[in-house]
Amino acid sequence: xxxxxxxxxxxxxxxxxxxxxxxxxxxxxxxxxxxxxxxxxxxxxxxxxxxxxxxxxxxxxxxxxxxxxxxxxxxxxxxxxxxxxxxxxxxxxxxxxxxxxxxxxxxxxxxxxxxxxxxxxxxxxxxxxxxxxxxxxxxxxxxxxxxxxxxxxxxxxxxxxxxxxxxxxxxxxxxxxxxxxxxxxxxxxxxxxxxxxxxxxxxxxxxxxxxxxxxxxxxxxxxxxxxxxxxxxxxxxxxxxxxxxxxxxxxxxxxxxxxxxxxxxxxxxxxxxxxxxxxxxxxxxxxxxxxxxx
Amino acid sequence: xxxxxxxxxxxxxxxxxxxxxxxxxxxxxxxxxxxxxxxxxxxxxxxxxxxxxxxxxxxxxxxxxxxxxxxxxxxxxxxxxxxxxxxxxxxxxxxxxxxxxxxxxxxxxxxxxxxxxxxxxxxxxxxxxxxxxxxxxxxxxxxxxxxxxxxxxxxxxxxxxxxxxxxxxxxxxxxxxxxxxxxxxxxxxxxxxxxxxxxxxxxxxxxxxxxxxxxxxxxxxxxxxxxxxxxxxxxxxxxxxxxxxxxxxxxxxxxxxxxxxxxxxxxxxxxxxxxxxxxxxxxxxxxxxxxxxxxxxxxxxxxxxxxxxxxxxxxxxxxxxxxxxxxxxxxxxxxxxxxxxxxxxxxxxxxxxxxxxxxxxxxxxxxxxxxxxxxxxxxxxxxxxxxxxxxxxxxxxxxxxxxxxxxxxxxxxxxxxxxxxxxxxxxxxxxxxxxxxxxxxxxxxxxxxxx
Numbered sequence: 001x002x003x004x005x006x007x008x009x010x011x012x013x014x015x016x017x018x019x020x021x022x023x024x025x026x027x028x029x030x031x032x033x034x035x036x037x038x039x040x041x042x043x044x045x046x047x048x049x050x051x052x053x054x055x056x057x058x059x060x061x062x063x064x065x066x067x068x069x070x071x072x073x074x075x076x077x078x079x080x081x082x083x084x085x086x087x088x089x090x091x092x093x094x095x096x097x098x099x100x101x102x103x104x105x106x107x108x109x110x111x112x113x114x115x116x117x118x119x120x121x122x123x124x125x126x127x128x129x130x131x132x133x134x135x136x137x138x139x140x141x142x143x144x145x146x147x148x149x150x151x152x153x154x155x156x157x158x159x160x161x162x163x164x165x166x167x168x169x170x171x172x173x174x175x176x177x178x179x180x181x182x183x184x185x186x187x188x189x190x191x192x193x194x195x196x197x198x199x200x201x202x203x204x205x206x207x208x209x210x211x212x213x214x215x216x217x218x219x220x221x222x223x224x225x226x227x228x229x230x231x232x233x234x235x236x237x238x239x240x241x242x243x244x245x246x247x248x249x250x251x252x253x254x255x256x257x258x259x260x261x262x263x264x265x266x267x268x269x270x271x272x273x274x275x276x277x278x279x280x281x282x283x284x285x286x287x288x289x290x291x292x293x294x
Numbered sequence: 295x296x297x298x299x300x301x302x303x304x305x306x307x308x309x310x311x312x313x314x315x316x317x318x319x320x321x322x323x324x325x326x327x328x329x330x331x332x333x334x335x336x337x338x339x340x341x342x343x344x345x346x347x348x349x350x351x352x353x354x355x356x357x358x359x360x361x362x363x364x365x366x367x368x369x370x371x372x373x374x375x376x377x378x379x380x381x382x383x384x385x386x387x388x389x390x391x392x393x394x395x396x397x398x399x400x401x402x403x404x405x406x407x408x409x410x411x412x413x414x415x416x417x418x419x420x421x422x423x424x425x426x427x428x429x430x431x432x433x434x435x436x437x438x439x440x441x442x443x444x445x446x447x448x449x450x451x452x453x454x455x456x457x458x459x460x461x462x463x464x465x466x467x468x469x470x471x472x473x474x475x476x477x478x479x480x481x482x483x484x485x486x487x488x489x490x491x492x493x494x495x496x497x498x499x500x501x502x503x504x505x506x507x508x509x510x511x512x513x514x515x516x517x518x519x520x521x522x523x524x525x526x527x528x529x530x531x532x533x534x535x536x537x538x539x540x541x542x543x544x545x546x547x548x549x550x551x552x553x554x555x556x557x558x559x560x561x562x563x564x565x566x567x568x569x570x571x572x573x574x575x576x577x578x579x580x581x582x583x584x585x586x587x588x589x590x591x592x593x594x595x596x597x598x599x600x601x602x603x604x605x606x607x608x609x610x611x612x613x614x615x616x617x618x619x620x621x622x623x624x625x626x627x628x629x630x631x632x633x634x635x636x637x638x639x640x641x642x643x644x645x646x647x648x649x650x651x652x653x654x655x656x657x658x659x660x661x662x663x664x665x666x667x668x669x670x671x672x673x674x675x676x677x678x679x680x681x682x683x684x685x686x687x688x689x690x691x692x693x694x695x696x697x698x699x700x701x702x703x704x705x706x707x708x709x710x711x712x713x714x715x716x717x718x719x720x721x722x723x724x725x726x727x728x729x730x731x732x733x734x735x736x737x738x739x740x741x742x743x744x745x
Contacts, residue, residue, distance in 0.1 A: 042741060045398055045402070045742075046402045132565070133565075240709065241716065261702075
């Protein structure tokens with residue numbers, strides 16, 4: 001049966017929709033249109049001279065070997081952050097879901113990091129891992145390990161991945177925990193009675209029933225790693241050393257805000273917009289299809 | 295629900311507000327008769343507060359102009375804010391712009407009112423020759439006209455740890471004057487147990503831009519960009535290759551430590567970890583506050599074979615004040631700006647700012663005043679930056695850089711240096727890659743600003 005709401009007035013539905021439409025227009029359509037307009041123009045910083053250059057900004061960006069390197073870094077970074085954040089969160093959620101003393105205290109503590117702004121989290125990490133002023137960084141050096149993320153690209157990437165994942169574990173944890181608690185106890189008990197061990201129960205019952213949550217988090221975490229880790233990277237490494245930790249979104253900022261290259265930066269924004277639209281489309285398809293498993 | 299107590303409090307607050315408002319009214323009326331000038335700056339505390347104090351002193355010194363200073367974040371953020379405001383038709387009257395933004399501002403054409411023109415139109419007396427030549431040169435157009443009002447300038451010098459020198463058997467009164475001497479000192483410091491004999495802040499500015507000026511070697515063609523927008527980087531000259539390779543080798547041998555980009559390495563010196571640092575002269579106040587050892591200041595060392603034992607003046611860093619245009623500007627507002635600038639250009643104001651903050655004096659008379667007040671006797675080494683800036687007449691190569699999007703070029707060079715310090719490439723490859731990427735930036739700037 002389909003439920004339909006009917007309105008007496010023809011105007012009312014539009015009126016009710018108007019705020020949402022206005023928000024979308026002002027905060028998405030208008031800036032997005034601006035970005036598209038700028039991505040096909042070459043402009044000086046002050047916007048005094050402007051020249052229509054077709055797709056030159058795009059060919060310039062896509063033909064830049066540094067941009068392709070940055071794309072590669074972004075993929076490595078995003079996959080690593082997603083896998084790490086989800087893996088750790090799932091492990092913690094399964095543990096916190098079991099009947100242990102002080103479970104609610106653990107849960108609260110695990111959710112805490114989510115309340116931190118990415119830049120603040122990054123500064124905390126810096127105070128731990130900086131080779132000169134960080135407690136752990138100094139300890140590593142004292143042990144004879146050559147820890148210096150300012151000059152070692154691999155170490156720098158590892159550190160931003162850890163910092164970015166740590167931040168996202170809490171968010172994933174909440175969803176996994178909710179998903180776990182929605183799994184009927186009776187199913188688990190039946191499996192127990194049939195002689196299935198905890199590992200077998202997890203892989204044959206828990207994990208499949210969690211799959212909608214897992215997929216949702218996969219998309220959310222990918223988007224997070226792509227777009228919301230700017231603050232972390234900016235505060236920790238500024239994309240360096242070399243370009244070892246430069247992601248696509250960081251480069252958009254760098255080119256647009258620091259380097260005043262609005263055309264190139266806008267072209268990159270448009271490319272990113274295409275990526276996020278694709279990711280969202282995948283998510284919607286999935287949510288439509290799978291989430292109503294019950 | 296409101297309790298009686300809350301209600302009483304609210305009523306009280308409302309009355310107080312009304313009273314305050316009434317009291318403020320005469321003040322508002324007064325402010326309206328004054329010409330109000332917006333002034334955006336990018337100096338964090340404590341420097342920002344000291345700048346705002348100067349603004350307050352000016353406001354108190356006369357009745358007709360009210361300058362409102364506001365902090366807009368770091369230099370790049372202030373630049374962005376000013377650009378965005380101009381695009382929206384709301385540019386501030388005055389904006390503080392860091393020295394690497396100079397070429398961008400000069401190319402901005404109608405967005406900027408050159409200072410010489412402003413002073414001429416408003417009939418204010420303004421003498422460009424009052425300024426130190428290295429300062430004047432940096433902010434002058436090709437035909438020698440001052441485009442901005444110099445204010446807070448710094449230069450690059452070296453600080454060294456006298457205690458560490460003593461421990462290494464070096465003479466604390468004799469800092470290394472040349473690079474071979476510096477390498478020698480670094481070796482002795484390392485032998486005495488120093489984990490970081492030498493580091494540098496602002497790698498591009500100090501190790502390449504200043505290096506070129508001191509050795510009278512061009513950084514770019516077209517007289518470092520003064521001659522036109524079609525300049526190209528020239529940092530593959532033997533001087534630069536030799537110097538960068540030296541740094542790479544020193545780093546391998548544990549004589550030099552790369553401490554990060556921009557001013558990140560600053561912390562390594564006052565903490566006592568690094569025995570020598572080359573960085574901005576404005577680092578002085580931080581060292582004064584934090585260092586627990588004896589230290590000294592010295593000019594940047596030079597390469598005898600490239601400098602002919604005649605090192606030239608260094609170039610400046612820091613920032614200057616630019617006048618921005620807007621469709622709504624009135625002649626009275628420009629007049630007010632020129633009044634404010636006349637005040638700032640006074641040698642006494644300059645000398646006070648220099649002595650309070652550690653920035654170099656920008657006027658020749660400012661140096662005299664500081665000298666006359668005995669500032670340099672009380673603060674040994676505080677005269678090093680000004681001495682280095684004024685030690686020779688400026689040449690085409692020591693006037694400064696006039697390259698578009700210089701912040702981007704600086705970052706490119708930092709990235710390539712980092713790759714070299716990681717052992718991925720040698721000096722020649724790093725500099726060639728910097729030139730290739732830097733020239734692309736210059737060509738884009740040329741195209742966007744043509745005509």
